[in-house]
Amino acid sequence: MLKRTVALALGLSLGVSSAALAATWTGGDDLPTNPLACNGTPGKAEAKPYDGGVPTNAPDRKGKPIKVVDVPKLIGIGYFNATSKGIADAAKELGNVEAKTDGPTQANIDQQISFIDNYITSGVDGILFAANDPVAIAPVLKKALAAGINVVGYDANSQPDARQWFVNQAEFNGIAKALVDNMAKEVGEDASFAIVTSTFTTPNQARWISEMEAYQAKCHPNMKWLETVEAQEDNVLSFNQATTLINKHGDDLKGIFGMTSVATPASAEAVTQAGKCGKISVVGLATPNAMKPYVEKDCVKSVVLWNPVDLGYAALQVLRATADGDLKPGATSVKAGKLGDLQVINGSEILLGAPFTFTKDNIKDFDF
Amino acid sequence: MTATLRSLLRHETILAILLVLVLAALATQSDRFFTTANLLNQGRLMAEVGLVALVMTFVIVTGGIDLSVGSILGLTAILLGVFWHNLGLPLPVAMVLAIVAAGIGGLINGLIITRFKVPPLIATLATLALYRGLAEGISQARSVRGYPEWFFVLGQGEVLGVPTQLWILGALVVIAAVVLGLTTFGRATYATGANETGARFSGIGVDRTKLLIYTASGLVAGLAGVIFVSRVSTTRSDMGTGLELDVITAVVLGGTSIFGGRGTIIGTVLGLILMQALKNGLALSGVKGDGTIVVIGLVLILAIVASNLFSREGDG
Amino acid sequence: MMTASSPAVPRTAPAMRPMKRIAAYGQEFILLGAIVALFVVVSFVNPRFLGANNISNIFAGNAYIAVAAIGMSLVIISGHIDVAVGSLIGVLATISGTLAVNGYPIWLAWLVPVLVGIVVNAGVGALIAYLRIPSIVVTLGMLSILKGGLISVTAGAWITNLPADYLIAQFRLFGIPSPVWFMVILTALVAFWMRYSGFGRTIYAIGGNVEAARVAGIQVERSTVIVFAIHGAFAGIAAVLFATQLQVIQSTVPPNLELTVITASVVGGVSILGGTGTVIGSTLAAILFAAIASSLIFLNVSAYWLRSVQGLLILITVLADMARRRRLR
Incomplete structure (x- = not known):
């Protein structure tokens, strides 16, 4: 009986292992790809009409102090600490934005939704987010837009019509x-x-x-x-x-x-x-x-x-520009403080820049 | 029996008083807390945990535990997508089949526990990994999206001004309370948890009771999974991760004894509301998420300490 | 009256007949068999599995889990559970790393987490023993408190620039990584101590039957606090091994660590109902998990299916154990 059980156990586990032998799997998704040219010729950017959302009856926030909450995928990892720092830097520089970062301790779609939902109720003027799932987060973001809140994403996008702009790191x-x-x-x-x-x-x-x-x-x-x-x-x-x-x-x-x-x-x-x-x-x-x-x-x-501190910084700058009405659908670029003019791509995305390669020569100059 | 009943009610009284105090305190902190819109919305957010917690109360009253509920929720979500999108079944059929599959998942838990006498903690620890793994393997990390508009009524819509899932939760609360409190099945559940050997000798179908309860736990986790998919309009294999801890916290906070034999649905409902009120109210009064977790942990320990102290005084 | 050699205490392993002795260690044999079988099968598919580096990695990689599972086994044998151990290890690792980078002596960075672990878990044990709160409730609460508290304090900032002589888990003695030494020596010590010391038998007695233990004159409350304090010490050691594996500490709670530790204990044959089991089993289980994780990559099992295979293997181990017990009856 004991032997038989062990034999059965081994047989079963081997069976399962061989059944699970997949030929190739890479961990990629199944969306269409668009590889760049090998020699580095920049891809042709097609002008696309604005496809972001619009907040309903947003009050005139031009130049007024606003309250902004940043809900990243999760808190407590180096990357989002860095974006959070960038947001805080931008808030300090602008002077009329009160920004804080809050979010789940695990990259969990449900908890992230609850956080955003609570901040909608508490009455913020702007929401920054990095989505754990582009579709799952959409209903709650649409709810924010419907409540007249300015919504801007960074790092990880949502469906375009659920937010106004997305700051694309690269x-x-x-x-x-x-x-x-x-x-x-x-x-x-x-x-x-x-x-x-x-x-x-x-x-x-x-x-x-x-x-x-x-x-x-x-x-x-x-x-x-x-x-x-x-x-x-x-x-x-x-x-x-x-x-x-x-x-x-x-x-x-x-x-x-x-x-x-x-x-x-x-x-x-x-x-x-x-x-x-x-x-x-x-x-x-x-x-x-x-x-x-x-x-x-x-x-x-x-x-x-990319520089995640810059990414956070740009995200808040874009949100401020949106709240002020300076960044409107159809614009081709936006002023983002010390980062200068950033280009609008894909209808409603703002491109931070090309990815940066750190090497032995320059890595000492960065601290994040 | 009446003595236990009295001490039970005592825990619920303490919990109710605590809840009133917390609600009052939170209402003074933020004027947006005690509004109908917010409260109904919170009901929407807690529906999935609530549904699963109702059956978990039964599970824990029998002296068992079911850690696999979060994984069953995830597996149901994935199966719903697969049945509808990949196999091309009509969505209502896919919904029913996915929930049935979840029930089978629960039934398997029950069989492992009753037939092979594996302690529930270990059995469901193993199926926690197994079911989550199946969800990941079947979905290959792909999401299924693009559900028809009517499907979102379940998770995003309202009926007579109240979120749809809150009606479902309400109905199940009543059913669960009646079954546990007033029926033979409920008495068998208590007897199984209080003294399993004794229950067997007095002719109670202990194994049948457990089998039914674990199957129900799977079914309800499946129902919660379908509602969850409707609420977030997509399926992912990581849905429901960590759900079991939230659910068990609510049930235990509600006074159900982890050793079995004691617990009520009213307690669980109070525990749920207290937890959700803390999460929401603290967020509205400016406490960050990490602070909220700490408070919930403290409240859990203190509530049980308080209830233990009072009931011991009562015992003389 | 602290000693536990009173006659009413249920007798344990030393007095058993040979047949029963195999029964007492049956789960260990199954696990050992599973580990050997895994090595044979996988090395047949890819001989590199038996490379010195890989074997050393399998044994060292999960050593901190094995060490934590020793303490967890004591807790479970005494009839309790601790679901906060992962959070505690996260907190203690952060304390250790913070001390190390702020110029405190290295030995202090190694010792303080162990002491803090003892103090915290003695407190947990006191709540459980004297206020009669079920251990799962207290530790469920502690899980939230430690996890939330850690992130509130550190904001998840990574601890980098750890001094090289702090990284104890990267030391080697006779070519064998130090975590393996810790794992083997601690397991042997505790297994020996559990079997032959009075207090070891006390733990079995409490887990087996609290009332009988009380009647036999065991101070159940005090013993429970001591068991949790010991568990805290092991969590501290595990945290130091965990913190010094790499050159950076994440200062967050490692995801699902408590589940892995509990699973190692119960798959190792520690009965969740208390009263039986040994720490040798839990250590073997921790090694088995590491071997499984490694072999799945070697066998080209699609990572999508990895978790179902793990779950299935746990289930099979447990079912085999149940079948064995039934056969012995």
């Missing part, structure tokens, strides 16, 4: 190109690589991975995609997953992409502790402070990111 295909080009430069055109991402349900990461896949197939066709592993937003899990990848693929693995600001430093740590610095390249999205030790030791050569 276009998905731009990020994908920067990541894949850097990797190809470091490991060569015929090398194999793997990806450590957060979860497959995170829209931004899934989008980047799809765009990377498309761009790699188009511009670096000989590179080999090994696999993608999930690691939540968890340091230790990311480290363990990256270490297992290194152990599994041995010398076949030449590069690891970290898709989050948690996964990239943890992957770099895994490479360091495995003694593979220089043999395995880590390229990824990350904040400079967490990456400094690895970049300074030459273990990581390039870190790709």
Whole structure:
């Protein structure tokens, strides 16, 4: 009986494992991709009419002090601390905005909705958000618009008609190109690589991975995609997953992409502790402070990111301009304080700029 | 029996007084708290937790626990999308099938617990991972969107000025209270939790009772899942993550003994309202989310301490 | 009257007949078998699984969970539960890291979390023992308080620039990572102590039958507080191992850590009803989880299905245990 149970257990688990053997899966989404040209010719931006929403009977807020709440995907991670700092900086500079950041402690759609709902009731003038899910958040944002609140997104978009503007840190295909080009430069055109991402349900990461896949197939066709592993937003899990990848693929693995600001430093740590610095390249999205030790030791050569402090700063500037009536549907650019004029793209998105690559030479100049 | 009943009512009295105090305090903090619109909206937000908490009260009264409810909710959401979108079934059929699947999930919990004598905590800990994993595997992290307009009545609409799901919650509160408080089944539930061996000897179908309750827990988690999809208009495999902790907190706050044998639906409802009022009221009075979590933790401990102290005094 | 050698205390392992002895360690054998089987099967598919680095990673990677599960096992054996252990480890890791980067002596950064763990959990134990509040209620409350409190204080700012000699989890002795040493030595110590000391038997007695233990003269309340205090110490050690694994501490609560720790304990054969189980089982279970996580990547199991496979494996282990117990009856 005991033997039979154990045999059954083993058989079952093997059965399930083999059933779960999927041919290829990358962690990307199934939306259409739009890879950039390999030589860096900027994609042709088509002028699109404004497709954002409009608040109902918003009072005239021009120049008046306003109360703004920022609800990021979750609080307590380095990335959103940085955007929150940018928002606070902009509020201080503007002088007539009272801004605070509040949100769930886990990237949870339900809790984020409840937070926004409560702030609508408490009567704020503006809401900034980074959506955990573009569709799920839409009803509550529409409710905010209907209550006359100015709504601006950043980092992770919602459906366009549920908010007025979205501050886009960098276009998905731009990020994908920067990541894949850097990797190809470091490991060569015929090398194999793997990806450590957060979860497959995170829209931004899934989008980047799809765009990377498309761009790699188009511009670096000989590179080999090994696999993608999930690691939540968890340091230790990311480290363990990256270490297992290194152990599994041995010398076949030449590069690891970290898709989050948690996964990239943890992957770099895994490479360091495995003694593979220089043999395995880590390229990824990350904040400079967490990456400094690895970049300074030459273990990581390039870190790709926009400046999240600037992103938060721009988001509040855009919200202020919207509340003042200075940024109207149809505008082609907006003044964003010290960042100068930012360009409007895709109808109702404001582009922060091209992604930035941190290297050993410039990483010391950043502190976030 | 009357003594236990009295001590139960005592916990609910304490809870009710606490609730009134909290409501009064919160109302003075923000003039937007005690408005019909806000209160109804809060009802909408707590409907899913509330539905699951009702059956969880039964589960805990039998001395069990069901940690897999959040995962069942997520799995139902995914199945709803798959049935409707990928298999092309009419949406009402897909809704029913998804809820039935959730019921089967609950039934499996019940079978593992009654047939194989696995303690409920472990059984549902395993299915918590299993069901969530199925949701992730089946969906491959894809969302299903674009539901027809009528479907949103369930989660976003209102009937006679009251959110639709609040009617459902209300109806189920009444049913649950009647079943637990006034029927033979309710008495069997209490007897199972108070003294399982004794209950068996007195001819109560302990296993049947448990099987029914865990199945109901799955069904209601499924119903909550459908309402949740309707409220947020999309499906995701991570829906309902952590729901079990909220639900158990509400039930325990409501005075249901984790050891089984004691607890009422009224208590659970009071516990739910108290929790939701704190979340909402504190947010409106400017307390941030992390502070609110701390307060809820404190209230949970203090409420049980207070009730224990009072009931011990009462015992002499 | 603190000693527990009174006759009424239910006898434990030492006096058992051989058949019963296998029964007492049955779950450990199943787990060991599962680990060995996993190694054989996976290394057949990909021999790199048996590489020294990978084995060392499997044993070291979950060592902090194994250490936390030792304390958790004591708590569960005594008939209680602690769902706040993940939050506590998050808080203690943050305290440890904060001390380390602010120039306090390294030994203090290692010691303080253990002491704080003891004090906090002694308080939790006192609430449970003297005010008669069910442990799940107190620890559910503590979970919220610690988690919310941590984020309020730190705002989730990462702790970086940790001094190199603070990173104890990265030390090696005879080529073996220090977490493995901690895990093995602590498990052995506690297993030995649980079996042969008076207090070890007290814990089994309380979990087995509180009233009988009371009649036998055991000070149940005081013992409960001590059990929770010990659990706090192990949480402190786990937190230090957790904090020093990498060069950065996230200063948030690690998601679902409490579930992993509890699962390790119960899959390791600690009965949730109290009174039986050993810490060897929980440590083996923690190793098994790490081996499963690693082998799923080696077997190319789509990560989409990873969690269902984990759930299924837990279920199978538990069902096998139930089948074994039934057969022994």
